[in-house]
Amino acid sequence: MERVYIETYGCQMNFADSEVVGAILRDAGHSLAGCVEEADFVLINTCAIRDNAEQRVRHRVRELRARQGRNKRLRIGILGCMAERLQSRLMTEEDNVSFVCGPDAYRRLPQLMAQVREGQRGSEVELSTTETYADIEPVRLASNGISAYISIMRGCQNYCSYCVVPYTRGRERSRDPQTIVAEAKGLFDNGYREVTLLGQNVNSYRYDAVGFPELMAMVAEVSPLMRVRFATSHPKDLSDELLEVMARYPNICRCIHLPVQSGSNRMLKLMNRKYTVEWYLDRMASIRRHMPDCSITTDVIAGFCGETLEDHEATLELFRKVRYDYAYMFKYSQREGTYAAKHMPDDIDEAEKTRRLNEIIALQGQIALENNRTEVGREYEVLVEGESHRSKEQLFGRNSQNKVLVFDRKDAVPGTYRKVKVTDCTAATLIGELID
Numbered sequence: 001m002e003r004v005y006i007e008t009y010g011c012q013m014n015f016a017d018s019e020v021v022g023a024i025l026r027d028a029g030h031s032l033a034g035c036v037e038e039a040d041f042v043l044i045n046t047c048a049i050r051d052n053a054e055q056r057v058r059h060r061v062r063e064l065r066a067r068q069g070r071n072k073r074l075r076i077g078i079l080g081c082m083a084e085r086l087q088s089r090l091m092t093e094e095d096n097v098s099f100v101c102g103p104d105a106y107r108r109l110p111q112l113m114a115q116v117r118e119g120q121r122g123s124e125v126e127l128s129t130t131e132t133y134a135d136i137e138p139v140r141l142a143s144n145g146i147s148a149y150i151s152i153m154r155g156c157q158n159y160c161s162y163c164v165v166p167y168t169r170g171r172e173r174s175r176d177p178q179t180i181v182a183e184a185k186g187l188f189d190n191g192y193r194e195v196t197l198l199g200q201n202v203n204s205y206r207y208d209a210v211g212f213p214e215l216m217a218m219v220a221e222v223s224p225l226m227r228v229r230f231a232t233s234h235p236k237d238l239s240d241e242l243l244e245v246m247a248r249y250p251n252i253c254r255c256i257h258l259p260v261q262s263g264s265n266r267m268l269k270l271m272n273r274k275y276t277v278e279w280y281l282d283r284m285a286s287i288r289r290h291m292p293d294c295s296i297t298t299d300v301i302a303g304f305c306g307e308t309l310e311d312h313e314a315t316l317e318l319f320r321k322v323r324y325d326y327a328y329m330f331k332y333s334q335r336e337g338t339y340a341a342k343h344m345p346d347d348i349d350e351a352e353k354t355r356r357l358n359e360i361i362a363l364q365g366q367i368a369l370e371n372n373r374t375e376v377g378r379e380y381e382v383l384v385e386g387e388s389h390r391s392k393e394q395l396f397g398r399n400s401q402n403k404v405l406v407f408d409r410k411d412a413v414p415g416t417y418r419k420v421k422v423t424d425c426t427a428a429t430l431i432g433e434l435i436d
Protein backbone atom coordinates (compact mmCIF):
# COMPACT_ATOMS: atom_id res chain seq x y z
CA MET A 1 0.00 0.00 0.00
CA GLU A 2 1.18 3.49 -0.77
CA ARG A 3 2.28 6.19 1.59
CA VAL A 4 0.45 9.38 0.75
CA TYR A 5 1.32 12.97 1.49
CA ILE A 6 -1.50 15.52 1.10
CA GLU A 7 -0.65 19.15 0.42
CA THR A 8 -3.43 21.73 0.62
CA TYR A 9 -3.81 25.16 -0.97
CA GLY A 10 -6.71 27.58 -0.86
CA CYS A 11 -9.77 28.00 1.33
CA GLN A 12 -10.88 26.35 4.57
CA MET A 13 -13.16 24.09 2.56
CA ASN A 14 -10.12 22.62 0.85
CA PHE A 15 -8.49 21.91 4.21
CA ALA A 16 -11.69 20.17 5.31
CA ASP A 17 -11.79 18.20 2.05
CA SER A 18 -8.19 17.07 2.51
CA GLU A 19 -9.24 15.59 5.86
CA VAL A 20 -12.00 13.62 4.08
CA VAL A 21 -9.45 12.48 1.49
CA GLY A 22 -7.17 11.37 4.32
CA ALA A 23 -9.98 9.25 5.76
CA ILE A 24 -10.87 7.68 2.40
CA LEU A 25 -7.24 6.71 1.77
CA ARG A 26 -6.66 5.39 5.27
CA ASP A 27 -9.82 3.28 5.05
CA ALA A 28 -8.49 1.88 1.77
CA GLY A 29 -5.33 0.73 3.57
CA HIS A 30 -2.93 3.53 2.67
CA SER A 31 -0.88 5.33 5.26
CA LEU A 32 -0.50 9.07 5.56
CA ALA A 33 3.08 10.30 5.31
CA GLY A 34 4.29 13.18 7.46
CA CYS A 35 6.31 14.73 4.65
CA VAL A 36 7.03 14.46 0.92
CA GLU A 37 10.29 12.60 1.57
CA GLU A 38 8.39 9.63 3.02
CA ALA A 39 5.70 9.53 0.35
CA ASP A 40 5.01 7.42 -2.76
CA PHE A 41 2.15 9.69 -3.73
CA VAL A 42 1.84 13.45 -3.31
CA LEU A 43 -1.72 14.66 -3.61
CA ILE A 44 -2.07 18.40 -4.11
CA ASN A 45 -5.46 19.84 -3.21
CA THR A 46 -5.73 22.98 -5.32
CA CYS A 47 -7.53 26.31 -5.61
CA ALA A 48 -8.65 27.98 -8.86
CA ILE A 49 -10.15 31.18 -7.54
CA ARG A 50 -7.46 33.52 -8.90
CA ASP A 51 -4.68 33.01 -11.38
CA ASN A 52 -1.95 33.44 -8.76
CA ALA A 53 -3.41 30.51 -6.77
CA GLU A 54 -3.03 28.33 -9.87
CA GLN A 55 0.46 29.59 -10.63
CA ARG A 56 1.57 28.62 -7.12
CA VAL A 57 0.43 25.04 -7.75
CA ARG A 58 2.07 24.92 -11.19
CA HIS A 59 5.30 26.03 -9.59
CA ARG A 60 5.03 23.34 -6.93
CA VAL A 61 4.35 20.62 -9.52
CA ARG A 62 7.49 21.65 -11.42
CA GLU A 63 9.50 21.68 -8.21
CA LEU A 64 8.37 18.12 -7.47
CA ARG A 65 9.64 16.99 -10.87
CA ALA A 66 13.21 17.17 -9.58
CA ARG A 67 12.27 14.98 -6.65
CA GLN A 68 10.68 12.47 -9.03
CA GLY A 69 14.03 12.28 -10.81
CA ARG A 70 15.58 10.99 -7.57
CA ASN A 71 12.63 8.84 -6.47
CA LYS A 72 11.20 6.94 -9.43
CA ARG A 73 8.24 5.65 -7.42
CA LEU A 74 6.94 9.12 -6.60
CA ARG A 75 3.63 10.00 -8.27
CA ILE A 76 1.64 13.23 -8.25
CA GLY A 77 -2.15 13.58 -8.20
CA ILE A 78 -4.02 16.87 -8.44
CA LEU A 79 -7.22 17.29 -6.44
CA GLY A 80 -9.70 20.11 -5.99
CA CYS A 81 -10.82 23.10 -8.00
CA MET A 82 -7.91 23.26 -10.44
CA ALA A 83 -8.37 19.57 -11.29
CA GLU A 84 -12.04 20.23 -11.93
CA ARG A 85 -11.42 23.35 -13.99
CA LEU A 86 -8.63 22.04 -16.21
CA GLN A 87 -9.42 18.32 -16.20
CA SER A 88 -7.10 16.20 -18.39
CA ARG A 89 -5.69 19.37 -19.97
CA LEU A 90 -3.68 19.72 -16.76
CA MET A 91 -1.99 16.34 -17.39
CA THR A 92 -1.06 17.41 -20.90
CA GLU A 93 0.45 20.64 -19.67
CA GLU A 94 2.18 19.10 -16.64
CA ASP A 95 3.32 15.70 -17.86
CA ASN A 96 4.59 14.56 -14.46
CA VAL A 97 1.03 14.56 -13.08
CA SER A 98 -0.47 11.06 -12.95
CA PHE A 99 -4.10 11.89 -12.30
CA VAL A 100 -6.64 14.63 -11.66
CA CYS A 101 -9.58 14.18 -9.29
CA GLY A 102 -12.33 16.78 -8.79
CA PRO A 103 -13.98 17.73 -5.46
CA ASP A 104 -16.94 15.34 -5.81
CA ALA A 105 -14.92 12.29 -6.89
CA TYR A 106 -12.74 11.61 -3.85
CA ARG A 107 -14.33 8.22 -3.17
CA ARG A 108 -12.72 7.07 -6.42
CA LEU A 109 -9.19 7.96 -5.29
CA PRO A 110 -8.17 4.43 -4.25
CA GLN A 111 -9.11 3.08 -7.73
CA LEU A 112 -7.37 5.98 -9.44
CA MET A 113 -4.18 5.31 -7.51
CA ALA A 114 -4.30 1.58 -8.26
CA GLN A 115 -4.76 2.40 -11.94
CA VAL A 116 -1.74 4.69 -11.85
CA ARG A 117 0.39 1.93 -10.34
CA GLU A 118 -0.59 -0.22 -13.30
CA GLY A 119 0.83 2.40 -15.59
CA GLN A 120 -2.26 4.35 -16.61
CA ARG A 121 -3.07 7.98 -16.04
CA GLY A 122 -6.55 8.90 -14.86
CA SER A 123 -9.13 11.65 -14.64
CA GLU A 124 -12.22 11.68 -12.38
CA VAL A 125 -13.96 15.02 -12.61
CA GLU A 126 -17.66 14.29 -12.52
CA LEU A 127 -19.58 16.71 -10.30
CA SER A 128 -22.41 15.41 -8.15
CA THR A 129 -25.71 16.88 -7.01
CA THR A 130 -25.78 14.74 -3.87
CA GLU A 131 -22.25 13.97 -2.62
CA THR A 132 -21.60 15.45 0.85
CA TYR A 133 -19.20 12.82 2.28
CA ALA A 134 -21.61 12.81 5.25
CA ASP A 135 -20.67 9.28 6.36
CA ILE A 136 -16.92 9.92 6.35
CA GLU A 137 -15.23 10.79 9.63
CA PRO A 138 -12.40 13.14 8.59
CA VAL A 139 -8.81 12.53 9.70
CA ARG A 140 -7.93 15.71 11.59
CA LEU A 141 -4.79 16.52 9.59
CA ALA A 142 -4.27 20.20 10.29
CA SER A 143 -5.73 20.19 13.74
CA ASN A 144 -4.32 21.35 17.07
CA GLY A 145 -6.76 19.05 18.89
CA ILE A 146 -8.77 22.09 19.98
CA SER A 147 -10.57 23.40 16.92
CA ALA A 148 -11.87 21.56 13.85
CA TYR A 149 -13.77 22.17 10.63
CA ILE A 150 -17.08 20.51 9.88
CA SER A 151 -18.25 20.71 6.30
CA ILE A 152 -22.04 21.22 6.27
CA MET A 153 -22.86 22.03 2.65
CA ARG A 154 -21.05 22.01 -0.67
CA GLY A 155 -21.26 23.86 -3.94
CA CYS A 156 -22.57 27.25 -4.99
CA GLN A 157 -25.10 28.37 -7.53
CA ASN A 158 -25.03 32.11 -7.03
CA TYR A 159 -23.00 32.67 -10.17
CA CYS A 160 -21.31 35.89 -9.17
CA SER A 161 -20.07 36.98 -12.58
CA TYR A 162 -16.34 36.90 -11.66
CA CYS A 163 -16.34 33.58 -9.81
CA VAL A 164 -15.25 30.14 -10.96
CA VAL A 165 -16.57 28.25 -7.92
CA PRO A 166 -19.99 27.28 -9.35
CA TYR A 167 -18.10 25.55 -12.18
CA THR A 168 -15.53 23.79 -10.00
CA ARG A 169 -17.72 22.76 -7.08
CA GLY A 170 -21.12 22.28 -8.66
CA ARG A 171 -24.63 22.72 -7.30
CA GLU A 172 -25.49 23.40 -3.68
CA ARG A 173 -26.29 20.43 -1.48
CA SER A 174 -26.60 20.15 2.28
CA ARG A 175 -25.54 17.41 4.62
CA ASP A 176 -27.90 15.53 6.99
CA PRO A 177 -27.99 17.55 10.25
CA GLN A 178 -27.88 14.42 12.41
CA THR A 179 -24.47 13.53 10.98
CA ILE A 180 -23.26 17.08 11.61
CA VAL A 181 -24.38 17.07 15.25
CA ALA A 182 -22.88 13.60 15.73
CA GLU A 183 -19.54 14.81 14.34
CA ALA A 184 -19.60 17.86 16.63
CA LYS A 185 -20.42 15.67 19.66
CA GLY A 186 -17.60 13.27 18.79
CA LEU A 187 -15.18 16.17 18.58
CA PHE A 188 -16.29 17.60 21.92
CA ASP A 189 -15.94 14.19 23.60
CA ASN A 190 -12.39 14.03 22.22
CA GLY A 191 -11.44 17.32 23.83
CA TYR A 192 -12.16 19.74 20.98
CA ARG A 193 -13.57 23.09 22.10
CA GLU A 194 -14.32 24.86 18.82
CA VAL A 195 -15.96 23.85 15.55
CA THR A 196 -16.26 25.91 12.37
CA LEU A 197 -19.19 24.97 10.16
CA LEU A 198 -18.10 25.30 6.56
CA GLY A 199 -19.79 25.81 3.24
CA GLN A 200 -19.37 28.01 0.18
CA ASN A 201 -22.59 29.59 1.24
CA VAL A 202 -23.57 28.41 4.71
CA ASN A 203 -26.76 30.39 5.05
CA SER A 204 -28.22 28.52 2.09
CA TYR A 205 -28.00 25.37 4.23
CA ARG A 206 -31.27 23.41 4.14
CA TYR A 207 -31.98 19.76 4.81
CA ASP A 208 -35.72 19.01 4.94
CA ALA A 209 -37.13 21.25 7.69
CA VAL A 210 -33.72 22.26 9.04
CA GLY A 211 -32.35 25.59 7.82
CA PHE A 212 -29.07 27.21 8.86
CA PRO A 213 -30.40 28.98 12.01
CA GLU A 214 -31.91 25.70 13.28
CA LEU A 215 -28.69 23.83 12.51
CA MET A 216 -26.64 26.44 14.40
CA ALA A 217 -28.89 26.01 17.44
CA MET A 218 -28.55 22.21 17.27
CA VAL A 219 -24.75 22.40 17.15
CA ALA A 220 -24.61 25.08 19.87
CA GLU A 221 -26.63 22.75 22.14
CA VAL A 222 -23.90 20.08 22.00
CA SER A 223 -22.18 21.86 24.89
CA PRO A 224 -22.02 25.44 26.20
CA LEU A 225 -18.26 24.82 26.43
CA MET A 226 -17.91 24.33 22.70
CA ARG A 227 -17.58 27.39 20.53
CA VAL A 228 -19.31 27.41 17.18
CA ARG A 229 -18.16 29.47 14.19
CA PHE A 230 -19.22 29.44 10.54
CA ALA A 231 -18.03 30.58 7.12
CA THR A 232 -18.94 31.91 4.65
CA SER A 233 -22.23 33.81 4.49
CA HIS A 234 -23.72 35.64 1.54
CA PRO A 235 -25.15 39.06 2.46
CA LYS A 236 -28.29 38.46 0.40
CA ASP A 237 -29.53 35.81 2.80
CA LEU A 238 -28.12 36.82 6.17
CA SER A 239 -31.42 36.66 8.07
CA ASP A 240 -32.54 38.24 11.33
CA GLU A 241 -33.58 34.76 12.37
CA LEU A 242 -29.92 33.66 12.23
CA LEU A 243 -28.84 36.75 14.19
CA GLU A 244 -31.48 35.95 16.84
CA VAL A 245 -30.14 32.42 17.23
CA MET A 246 -26.57 33.74 17.46
CA ALA A 247 -27.55 36.25 20.13
CA ARG A 248 -29.33 33.52 22.14
CA TYR A 249 -26.25 31.25 22.45
CA PRO A 250 -23.14 32.75 24.08
CA ASN A 251 -21.04 29.90 22.63
CA ILE A 252 -21.87 30.94 19.06
CA CYS A 253 -18.99 33.26 18.31
CA ARG A 254 -19.48 36.99 17.87
CA CYS A 255 -17.91 37.13 14.47
CA ILE A 256 -19.44 37.29 11.01
CA HIS A 257 -17.53 37.09 7.77
CA LEU A 258 -19.66 38.87 5.20
CA PRO A 259 -17.96 39.38 1.83
CA VAL A 260 -19.05 42.71 0.34
CA GLN A 261 -16.87 42.60 -2.86
CA SER A 262 -17.54 46.26 -3.74
CA GLY A 263 -19.02 49.42 -2.23
CA SER A 264 -20.58 50.53 -5.52
CA ASN A 265 -24.11 49.52 -6.50
CA ARG A 266 -23.15 49.65 -10.15
CA MET A 267 -20.33 47.13 -9.57
CA LEU A 268 -22.50 44.93 -7.35
CA LYS A 269 -25.00 44.69 -10.16
CA LEU A 270 -22.31 43.81 -12.70
CA MET A 271 -20.95 41.27 -10.25
CA ASN A 272 -24.44 39.70 -9.95
CA ARG A 273 -24.30 39.95 -6.18
CA LYS A 274 -28.07 40.42 -5.80
CA TYR A 275 -27.89 43.07 -3.05
CA THR A 276 -27.24 46.80 -2.83
CA VAL A 277 -24.95 48.81 -0.57
CA GLU A 278 -28.08 49.96 1.28
CA TRP A 279 -29.15 46.36 1.91
CA TYR A 280 -25.64 45.48 3.09
CA LEU A 281 -25.56 48.43 5.51
CA ASP A 282 -28.98 47.41 6.80
CA ARG A 283 -27.55 43.94 7.54
CA MET A 284 -24.61 45.60 9.38
CA ALA A 285 -27.07 47.60 11.48
CA SER A 286 -29.06 44.48 12.26
CA ILE A 287 -25.92 42.58 13.31
CA ARG A 288 -24.99 45.42 15.67
CA ARG A 289 -28.54 45.61 17.04
CA HIS A 290 -28.55 41.90 17.86
CA MET A 291 -24.91 41.68 19.03
CA PRO A 292 -23.24 45.02 19.76
CA ASP A 293 -19.92 43.25 20.39
CA CYS A 294 -19.93 41.32 17.09
CA SER A 295 -16.85 41.53 14.93
CA ILE A 296 -17.37 41.87 11.17
CA THR A 297 -14.91 40.88 8.44
CA THR A 298 -15.14 40.88 4.67
CA ASP A 299 -13.74 40.10 1.21
CA VAL A 300 -13.32 42.77 -1.45
CA ILE A 301 -12.20 42.85 -5.08
CA ALA A 302 -10.32 45.82 -6.57
CA GLY A 303 -10.39 46.60 -10.28
CA PHE A 304 -13.33 44.53 -11.48
CA CYS A 305 -14.43 45.09 -15.10
CA GLY A 306 -15.31 48.71 -15.81
CA GLU A 307 -14.64 49.88 -12.25
CA THR A 308 -14.33 53.70 -12.32
CA LEU A 309 -12.50 55.84 -9.79
CA GLU A 310 -15.91 56.76 -8.44
CA ASP A 311 -16.79 53.07 -7.90
CA HIS A 312 -13.44 52.53 -6.19
CA GLU A 313 -14.02 55.57 -3.98
CA ALA A 314 -17.41 54.09 -3.02
CA THR A 315 -15.60 50.95 -1.78
CA LEU A 316 -13.24 53.07 0.34
CA GLU A 317 -16.26 54.96 1.67
CA LEU A 318 -18.01 51.72 2.62
CA PHE A 319 -14.86 50.55 4.45
CA ARG A 320 -14.85 53.84 6.39
CA LYS A 321 -18.48 53.34 7.32
CA VAL A 322 -18.39 49.69 8.34
CA ARG A 323 -14.93 49.70 9.97
CA TYR A 324 -14.16 46.00 9.50
CA ASP A 325 -11.91 44.21 11.94
CA TYR A 326 -10.30 42.29 9.10
CA ALA A 327 -10.57 42.08 5.32
CA TYR A 328 -9.29 39.73 2.63
CA MET A 329 -8.46 42.04 -0.25
CA PHE A 330 -7.90 40.94 -3.85
CA LYS A 331 -7.22 42.24 -7.32
CA TYR A 332 -9.72 41.04 -9.88
CA SER A 333 -8.41 38.04 -11.78
CA GLN A 334 -10.30 36.99 -14.87
CA ARG A 335 -11.38 33.34 -14.82
CA GLU A 336 -12.08 31.48 -18.01
CA GLY A 337 -15.66 30.30 -18.40
CA THR A 338 -17.24 32.84 -16.03
CA TYR A 339 -19.89 35.30 -17.16
CA ALA A 340 -17.47 38.21 -16.75
CA ALA A 341 -14.79 36.48 -18.86
CA LYS A 342 -17.32 35.90 -21.63
CA HIS A 343 -19.12 39.22 -21.63
CA MET A 344 -17.13 41.90 -19.81
CA PRO A 345 -13.71 43.27 -20.77
CA ASP A 346 -11.00 43.02 -18.10
CA ASP A 347 -10.18 46.66 -18.73
CA ILE A 348 -8.43 47.95 -15.60
CA ASP A 349 -4.70 47.59 -16.16
CA GLU A 350 -2.57 45.67 -13.69
CA ALA A 351 -0.77 48.73 -12.28
CA GLU A 352 -4.05 50.50 -11.62
CA LYS A 353 -5.55 47.39 -9.97
CA THR A 354 -2.49 47.27 -7.73
CA ARG A 355 -2.81 50.96 -6.89
CA ARG A 356 -6.48 50.60 -5.92
CA LEU A 357 -5.81 47.44 -3.94
CA ASN A 358 -2.99 49.13 -2.04
CA GLU A 359 -5.26 52.03 -1.22
CA ILE A 360 -7.82 49.66 0.28
CA ILE A 361 -5.09 47.75 2.16
CA ALA A 362 -3.67 50.96 3.65
CA LEU A 363 -7.09 52.20 4.76
CA GLN A 364 -8.06 48.84 6.23
CA GLY A 365 -4.74 48.57 8.10
CA GLN A 366 -5.39 51.92 9.72
CA ILE A 367 -8.98 50.99 10.66
CA ALA A 368 -7.91 47.62 12.12
CA LEU A 369 -5.31 49.35 14.28
CA GLU A 370 -7.83 51.97 15.46
CA ASN A 371 -10.37 49.24 16.23
CA ASN A 372 -7.77 47.31 18.21
CA ARG A 373 -6.78 50.42 20.18
CA THR A 374 -10.34 50.66 21.51
CA GLU A 375 -9.88 47.10 22.84
CA VAL A 376 -7.16 48.12 25.31
CA GLY A 377 -8.53 47.74 28.82
CA ARG A 378 -11.25 45.25 27.85
CA GLU A 379 -11.47 41.75 29.30
CA TYR A 380 -12.17 38.66 27.22
CA GLU A 381 -12.70 34.97 27.67
CA VAL A 382 -10.01 33.39 25.52
CA LEU A 383 -9.78 29.83 24.28
CA VAL A 384 -6.08 29.07 24.68
CA GLU A 385 -4.73 27.47 21.51
CA GLY A 386 -0.98 27.13 21.81
CA GLU A 387 2.46 28.65 22.07
CA SER A 388 2.99 32.08 20.56
CA HIS A 389 5.22 32.12 17.48
CA ARG A 390 7.46 34.76 19.00
CA SER A 391 8.23 33.34 22.43
CA LYS A 392 7.96 30.07 24.34
CA GLU A 393 7.06 32.10 27.43
CA GLN A 394 3.86 33.27 25.77
CA LEU A 395 0.66 31.61 24.66
CA PHE A 396 -1.98 32.72 22.21
CA GLY A 397 -5.68 32.19 21.91
CA ARG A 398 -8.77 33.83 20.45
CA ASN A 399 -11.70 35.65 21.86
CA SER A 400 -15.24 35.09 20.63
CA GLN A 401 -14.67 37.84 18.03
CA ASN A 402 -11.88 35.70 16.54
CA LYS A 403 -9.17 38.19 17.48
CA VAL A 404 -5.82 36.70 18.45
CA LEU A 405 -4.61 37.53 21.98
CA VAL A 406 -1.03 36.91 23.09
CA PHE A 407 -0.18 36.76 26.81
CA ASP A 408 2.39 35.45 29.30
CA ARG A 409 1.93 31.74 29.83
CA LYS A 410 1.87 31.51 33.68
CA ASP A 411 -0.31 28.47 34.51
CA ALA A 412 -2.48 28.52 31.36
CA VAL A 413 -2.79 25.39 29.19
CA PRO A 414 -4.03 25.00 25.61
CA GLY A 415 -7.62 23.80 25.27
CA THR A 416 -8.94 25.73 28.28
CA TYR A 417 -10.80 29.02 28.64
CA ARG A 418 -9.06 31.85 30.48
CA LYS A 419 -9.81 35.49 31.17
CA VAL A 420 -7.39 37.91 29.54
CA LYS A 421 -7.23 41.68 29.87
CA VAL A 422 -6.00 43.59 26.82
CA THR A 423 -3.02 45.83 27.63
CA ASP A 424 -1.66 46.72 24.18
CA CYS A 425 -2.12 45.96 20.48
CA THR A 426 -0.86 45.98 16.91
CA ALA A 427 -3.09 46.06 13.81
CA ALA A 428 -3.17 42.25 13.80
CA THR A 429 -2.85 41.16 17.44
CA LEU A 430 -4.06 42.05 20.91
CA ILE A 431 -1.54 41.78 23.70
CA GLY A 432 -2.83 41.02 27.17
CA GLU A 433 -2.41 39.42 30.58
CA LEU A 434 -4.16 36.60 32.39
CA ILE A 435 -6.49 37.89 35.08
CA ASP A 436 -7.97 34.68 36.46
Ligand code: 5AD
Binds near residue numbers: 049300
Ligand atom coordinates in the same frame (compact mmCIF):
# COMPACT_ATOMS: atom_id res chain seq x y z
N1 5AD B 1 -10.78 37.57 -8.79
C1 5AD B 1 -10.44 38.08 -7.59
N2 5AD B 1 -11.02 37.70 -6.45
C2 5AD B 1 -11.99 36.75 -6.51
N3 5AD B 1 -12.75 36.17 -5.56
C3 5AD B 1 -13.56 35.29 -6.15
N4 5AD B 1 -13.35 35.27 -7.47
C4 5AD B 1 -12.38 36.18 -7.73
C5 5AD B 1 -11.73 36.63 -8.91
N5 5AD B 1 -12.05 36.15 -10.11
C6 5AD B 1 -12.66 36.54 -4.14
C7 5AD B 1 -13.98 37.03 -3.60
C8 5AD B 1 -14.43 35.87 -2.75
C9 5AD B 1 -13.12 35.30 -2.27
C10 5AD B 1 -13.20 33.91 -1.76
O1 5AD B 1 -12.29 35.40 -3.39
O2 5AD B 1 -13.73 38.15 -2.80
O3 5AD B 1 -15.27 36.26 -1.68
Ligand code: SF4
Binds near residue numbers: 156157160163201234
Ligand atom coordinates in the same frame (compact mmCIF):
# COMPACT_ATOMS: atom_id res chain seq x y z
FE1 SF4 C 1 -18.18 32.55 -5.84
FE2 SF4 C 1 -20.28 34.18 -5.42
FE3 SF4 C 1 -20.51 31.50 -4.95
FE4 SF4 C 1 -18.97 33.02 -3.32
S1 SF4 C 1 -21.21 33.20 -3.61
S2 SF4 C 1 -18.42 31.00 -4.21
S3 SF4 C 1 -18.13 34.55 -4.73
S4 SF4 C 1 -20.19 32.50 -6.94
